[in-house]
Amino acid sequence: MTHDLKSCFFEVGAGGAGGPGPLSQGKLSEQHPIGWYGMKIKITGGRLYDPAQGINGAEQDLFIAGDRIVESLPQPDRVIEARGRVVAPAGIELRGQVATYGLNFLRLWGRFPSLTELGRLYAAAGYTHVHEPLLTLYTAGYVHRQLAALPLVDTSASLALNLRDLDDSLKSPNHLEELGQAVKALQEKTRALDLRLLEPFVRYRQPFYSHRTLDAAQTLETLTRLALRCELRFSLEAAPEVLEAPLPEPRVFHLAALGRALTNPRRLDQALAHLDRGGTADLGFPCQAAGGAAEKPVKVDLGWYHPLNLTPDAGADAGAAALRLARQYQGPNLAFSVDGPVRRPEAALSSWWARLRDRRPGAGADEPPDREFSLWDWVWATRTLPARLLGLADRGHLAPGARADVALFDLPPDTPPSRWADCIARCRTLLKAGTVVIEDFALVQPDAPKATYYRRTGAAAGPLLAEICQYRSFRPENLWVTDELGGDWVGLD
């Protein structure tokens, strides 16, 4: 197989000699002289979109000192001309399946970019953070190694719990506190940012264990009590049976990748009801190039009831259903995300947004849109809300004090709808922590520093954790993610 070494759609610019492999990955202290971070920048004349501050396309200057956005600057070192351009917070990929265990096998078919390319593609699309949804107890080290090899963008991951490991505790209400501590300890030890459930039930493939089964309703009820008692929150991968189950307290559950669960109008109503009751969700648009006829099945068995399917049928229905939900829902609790391994970050969401934005008859869904989709909505659903959902307080907005992660797009107000997807698929300029990473569509800082974020829960490992680990072939100390397996690390409290 021959490879074009510059298969990314932009060239490496002045700062980009050599490929950014693990050896050239940015480490703040090692590679950048003091003052590198101290640049004062003024972005002038751009149309600002920042839903967090209620700014909707106002022409306004933005000031950056070091890695932060500031109120004003008397004397900037550099002025970036943004007249006629859209200025928005950098993107935050809420569900970027880029480092899942087994995903490398997809590269055998040559249509899945390398991690080096993926990181560049994300930056080119204006993203500075990618959240991997699937890290498990024993794949945590793997996922973090992969995330560390993804250049340019910050990363984080969800710990996907296998409830089979916790079934005894889930059945016994007296152990909720201990269970909560064990889950929190697991989260910290695996350096996960949040918690996720793929199978909100306990089911065994071995008939011998059928007496230990717990159905979704029972499980979700217990998890709600657990979450309320121990201040936990779960991302629940959506499936028809999840929507069917009662969610006693919707704010405890974020419904992830909803599109695939919306298999009939009733489910659409159930999803809307969840959102209206204060729950949050992300849409899970089918990842455009996922699966495909030329590809063979790739399934990874992680000990859940169902194996993980890495070549799911992209399903036009799921896309149409997600579009329908986005058009019908009027509130703020719905983020954009993609479902399935990400190959083309620049195209994954922008094309769906363009379809939502396009109000011509037949332009994206079978019924006329109930709601007009604006750039404001786009910024909210791909920046502001994802940052809030991940607990990244200083991202997703442009208020003074926020980290200076800013993307500039060429999208004049008179752009025809047919060009929208292209225009927001590539940013002209990307600043990450106040550093210009992309300039005039070219990568100028391929070794920009990056970090992996995780939640510091402070929970101690108790006997339940030891019990969970007893079936593993690794000793617990080798299951836990240590500094060497990823980083640079940023622990959030």
Add this chain to the structure above:
Amino acid sequence: MICTGCGCLCDDLDLTVAEGQLLEVANVCLWGLSRFFPCKRSHPRKERRRILKPLARLNGRPREVSYETALEQAAEILGAARRPLLYGLTNTGSRAQEAALHLARKLRARLEPADLAFTAPYYHSLRKHGLYWAPLEVIRDEADTVLFWGANPLHSCPRHPVRYSVFARGRFTERGVEDRRVAAVDLYRTEVAKFCHLFVQVEPGRELQLLSGIREHLEGAPGPGPAVKGTRKLAGFLSQGDFGVIFFGRGATYNQGFALLDELAGLAARLGEERPFVLFPLSADFNAAGLYQLLFNELGSPEAPDFGHESGLLTTYATADWGEFDAVLVVGADPWWFLPEEQALALQARRVPVVSLSPYANRTTASARVVFPTALAGLEAAEVAYRMDGLPVVLKQVLPAAWPTDREILLDLAKAI
């Protein structure tokens, strides 16, 4: 402690160290002992010689030289080469592998994993059949039907049967071997037969026929001709159970490797229509999985990369023709151990200079023009390695190192060239 004796990366070893000296290692197998003490694999009484100083040939004879001199000479050799080969890397840590890939890029060299002939047919077959994959954690917990094909784990990864595949007590295989059925196919009757419920000894060259016979039986339409002995029993064995795994070893790839793996992957896919069924390569080298992870991550392909190709980068499943190269750098491997004699002689006749990085003297260091002694990963040097199922572990340094690590030397070489 973690043992770097093979791809099992057993992490349950206990070491006794006093005053910077390793006194005892518990839980290790004989094979792994050779990673901790200077003895030969499976022969604890036969010593291996540690290389103490860098060596460079002067008038054809190896002489001890300073590290700087060795570096200078190696950089000169590799820098002047028009067609360099960087070979091995399956028995070194992931950080060293990253440095090697960086160096290969810089040298515009071909990088060839030492076990390419073993893994290439596997990856190739997946492209045609797809795959069902599971880490050893899940296999240990759930696999009840285990077949070794051309694999003798007792020689390539001795504790594999105990920790993961045969005797291991997993969550749903609590009675160990009593909860599993185990079979093996090999050209010779090996020790594995002692614990297998079914052992099929197949004549050389008849493996493909055996496999197609099994497929026919599974489809309920056995062919009219005489079947290879054991066909029916194996088909019966494979069609039962709730979770199956085929571990294949180097024996499956010696002859007709691509065709055989194609059939094996096809068989696993067919069996997988009814139950989880995994096809698993039994890598003997301790960090072969890490090298392929790196190639996937960086280049998007597990094939051997050639940075000297006119297109910029060519990746290929074909093993290298050693006659092409005018300089060779060997790291984490001993290719002279298995290189056909005529090829070794041809390299000698063409005076192809070899640079070797190795903690111990071996056949390759004996033929090398420059030799760098190195610290042992996971004992004298901290590193990262991937278990054969692709899960990484951190290797710790427990003893002071008198030698630089593979990574340090490779980075120094990259700087010096």
